[in-house]
Amino acid sequence: xxxxxxxxxxxxxxxxxxxxxxxxxxxxxxxxxxxxxxxxxxxxxxxxxxxxxxxxxxxxxxxxxxxxxxxxxxxxxxxxxxxxxxxxxxxxxxxxxxxxxxxxxxxxxxxxxxxxxxxxxxxxxxxxxxxxxxxxxxxxxxxxxxxxxxxxxxxxxxxxxxxxxxxxxxxxxxxxxxxxxxxxxxxxxxxxxxxxxxxxxxxxxxxxxxxxxxxxxxxxxxxxxxxxxxxxxxxxxxxxxxxxxxxxxxxxxxxxxxxxxxxxxxxxxxxxxxxxxxxxxxxxxxxxxxxxxxxxxxxxxxxxxxxxxxxxxxxxxxxxxxxxxxxxxxxxxxxxxxxxxxxxxxxxxxxxxxxxxxxxxxxxxxxxxxxxxxxxxxxxxxxxxxxxxxxxxxxxxxxxxxxxxxxxxxxxxxxxxxxxxxxxxxxxxxxxxxxxxxxxxxxxxxxxxxxxxxxxx
Amino acid sequence: xxxxxxxxxxxxxxxxxxxxxxxxxxxxxxxxxxxxxxxxxxxxxxxxxxxxxxxxxxxxxxxxxxxxxxxxxxxxxxxxxxxxxxxxxxxxxxxxxxxxxxxxxxxxxxxxxxxxxxxxxxxxxxxxxxxxxxxxxxxxxxxxxxxxxxxxxxxxxxxxxxxxxxxxxxxxxxxxxxxxxxxxxxxxxxxxxxxxxxxxxxxxxxxxxxxxxxxxxxxxxxxxxxx
Numbered sequence: 001x002x003x004x005x006x007x008x009x010x011x012x013x014x015x016x017x018x019x020x021x022x023x024x025x026x027x028x029x030x031x032x033x034x035x036x037x038x039x040x041x042x043x044x045x046x047x048x049x050x051x052x053x054x055x056x057x058x059x060x061x062x063x064x065x066x067x068x069x070x071x072x073x074x075x076x077x078x079x080x081x082x083x084x085x086x087x088x089x090x091x092x093x094x095x096x097x098x099x100x101x102x103x104x105x106x107x108x109x110x111x112x113x114x115x116x117x118x119x120x121x122x123x124x125x126x127x128x129x130x131x132x133x134x135x136x137x138x139x140x141x142x143x144x145x146x147x148x149x150x151x152x153x154x155x156x157x158x159x160x161x162x163x164x165x166x167x168x169x170x171x172x173x174x175x176x177x178x179x180x181x182x183x184x185x186x187x188x189x190x191x192x193x194x195x196x197x198x199x200x201x202x203x204x205x206x207x208x209x210x211x212x213x214x215x216x217x218x219x220x221x222x223x224x225x226x227x228x229x230x231x232x233x234x235x236x237x238x239x240x241x242x243x244x245x246x247x248x249x250x251x252x253x254x255x256x257x258x259x260x261x262x263x264x265x266x267x268x269x270x271x272x273x274x275x276x277x278x279x280x281x282x283x284x285x286x287x288x289x290x291x292x293x294x295x296x297x298x299x300x301x302x303x304x305x306x307x308x309x310x311x312x313x314x315x316x317x318x319x320x321x322x323x324x325x326x327x328x329x330x331x332x333x334x335x336x337x338x339x340x341x342x343x344x345x346x347x348x349x350x351x352x353x354x355x356x357x358x359x360x361x362x363x364x365x366x367x368x369x370x371x372x373x374x375x376x377x378x379x380x381x382x383x384x385x386x387x388x389x390x391x392x393x394x395x396x397x398x399x400x401x402x403x404x405x406x407x408x409x410x411x412x413x414x415x416x417x418x419x420x421x422x423x424x425x426x427x428x429x430x431x432x433x434x435x436x437x438x439x440x441x442x443x444x445x446x447x448x449x450x451x452x453x454x455x456x457x
Numbered sequence: 458x459x460x461x462x463x464x465x466x467x468x469x470x471x472x473x474x475x476x477x478x479x480x481x482x483x484x485x486x487x488x489x490x491x492x493x494x495x496x497x498x499x500x501x502x503x504x505x506x507x508x509x510x511x512x513x514x515x516x517x518x519x520x521x522x523x524x525x526x527x528x529x530x531x532x533x534x535x536x537x538x539x540x541x542x543x544x545x546x547x548x549x550x551x552x553x554x555x556x557x558x559x560x561x562x563x564x565x566x567x568x569x570x571x572x573x574x575x576x577x578x579x580x581x582x583x584x585x586x587x588x589x590x591x592x593x594x595x596x597x598x599x600x601x602x603x604x605x606x607x608x609x610x611x612x613x614x615x616x617x618x619x620x621x622x623x624x625x626x627x628x629x630x631x632x633x634x635x636x637x638x639x640x641x642x643x644x645x646x647x648x649x650x651x652x653x654x655x656x657x658x659x660x661x662x663x664x665x666x667x668x669x670x671x672x673x674x675x676x677x678x679x680x681x682x683x684x
Contacts, residue, residue, distance in 0.1 A: 049560075049577060049600070050494070050578040053497075054562075054575075055499050056498055056565070060562065118561050118562075118600070120558070124559060136540075139539050139540060142538040143563075145539045164605075232567065379570075381669055382507065382569075382570060384509075385570075385571035397652070
């Protein structure tokens with residue numbers, strides 16, 4: 001980057017102090033989706049979840065699909081940013097904050113869904129182990145209770161992980177702002193002065209969090225998979241589900257991250273910060289996960305088919321060539337057939353290319369969750385009790401408002417916090433002396449990418 | 458004296474008259490959801506009569522199989538409930554505590570028999586059915602699961618009666634509504650801990666099988682077939 005530190009600071013803080021009309025239009029659009037969702041929810045609380053398309057035997061469908069989808073998206077940030085931080089990949093610097101913000105927002109949306117998906121949302125607090133006069137605790141044998149604790153742990157962890165590196169940036173805003181804004185940013189920057197002692201503490205805290213958050217993230221989606229794998233439902237009871245879900249989560253998470261970065265790049269004019277290199281590197285990661293996803297799907301399907309047990313095959317055929325086949329083959333196309341060539345061929349792994357691949361993957365992974373949940377429930381053992389499922393406008397509206405809420409949170413966030421960690425960019429500029437970069441170029445071969453290898457540690 | 462409540466269903470006797478279904482609705486205050494909801498797959502019948510054909514036409518034979526909650530000893534619905542609404546009683550019943558139920562519907566998904574039902578709306582009874590609600594059974598509100606209880610209200614009433622009269626319970630003293638209404642006497646209810654009860658005798662018969670027995674759910678309902 002050729003820019004001076006002042007220039008960077010100027011570029012990245014500008015969105016906090018200015019708002020274009022386009023921004024307000026985007027806020028209005030996202031806000032109206034959220035408002036529609038809130039009204040729909042009130043209607044549903046008043047009537048009961050019969051206004052959804054659920055029935056006996058399909059007791060979960062869009063609700064849990066969206067739950068797993070958003071929890072999956074939340075694996076974008078924290079996990080990727082933690083791994084890249086620990087691996088000292090310097091190209092991560094402009095990417096981490098967008099990623100960590102996705103985690104916190106997607107996880108919050110994912111965590112709200114179970115609250116209103118239950119039949120009596122006003123009793124959701126029964127999930128808490130509060131001291132009740134009846135001496136009843138939640139049932140710790142239930143995967144839903146595990147979910148509750150895992151997701152809350154992850155939420156607290158990822159909020160801290162997002163917040164820690166924001167402190168120096170908050171202080172930067174505080175020093176530029178006036179009036180009330182100065183007070184507020186002063187409050188959240190926790191008295192940051194930038195002393196060596198404070199820097200040392202911040203680095204240590206971030207290092208601890210980066211290590212701690214990885215097992216938490218893995219456990220969250222493993223436990224989400226156990227919501228299914230712990231039941232005797234055909235094609236749910238599977239030992240592969242834990243890792244399969246974790247891979248799927250990171251897969252959809254990277255895709256969401258690429259989409260968010262592409263949007264930010266255009267709307268906040270960050271072309272010089274989020275470069276084709278970042279999309280290309282994330283594209284390679286996405287390619288790896290597309291291959292992994294296919295491997296897991298293939299392994300799961302092959303063992304089911306080879307095992308040839310009657311209840312499982314009923315579900316298997318309904319997805320491969322029956323009622324759900326169009327969705328199934330769309331999923332395979334979106335998750336594997338389209339993205340792999342785009343991401344594997346260097347000439348196609350451009351910003352536009354990765355955005356196309358990521359859009360397909362986000363849609364494909366949503367379908368994957370739907371295809372795990374609905375076909376199994378609709379064909380469970382006794383054929384007399386088989387059923388089917390069709391969503392209603394209520395579920396559609398709620399799903400759309402989930403995306404609206406994500407957009408709204410992101411828009412608001414981009415006004416409050418610089419979307420790229422300014423201080424991290426500055427550190428990156430200072431820490432790689434020219435002589436070392438030359439050495440690195442010699443080792444890794446001359447090329448744009450070798451220069452970003454971190455040599456500071 | 459502990460009990461172990463169980464049922465035997467003789468499918469060779471069942472005529473598929475569905476009197477058990479009607480009796481169950483009346484006894485347990487099960488709402489009739491109406492045409493529209495039923496067509497959406499939301500009909501609630503704690504007991505249903507499954508119909509299947511055996512053999513090929515013209516040598517086909519019709520078989521009826523009443524299916525209700527199998528009151529599994531290793532019930533998949535119980536551990537998955539996060540609030541202990543679904544739990545196991547000491548006398549082998551798979552109980553549902555309506556007040557604890559928050560409506561995650563996890564139990565219904567985990568149940569391999571699909572015998573758990575969800576109140577998608579608050580129940581309504583078309584007049585004059587609202588006048589015939591059974592005062593011994595609580596009416597369930599919107600958002601909670603319900604299922605066959607083996608007519609637990611009748612079990613508890615008989616137990617209390619026997620205690621008051623300071624006597625042991627007699628075999629056949631308790632008749633759940635379905636058993637009481639079964640004209641061909643295809644349904645038998647009783648105590649498995651009593652080796653001389655009819656239900657003990659029949660469930661040990663060579664004709665006895667468990668529904669989806671290989672899933673390891675250890676149902677307390679046995680099916681007799683094969684005459």
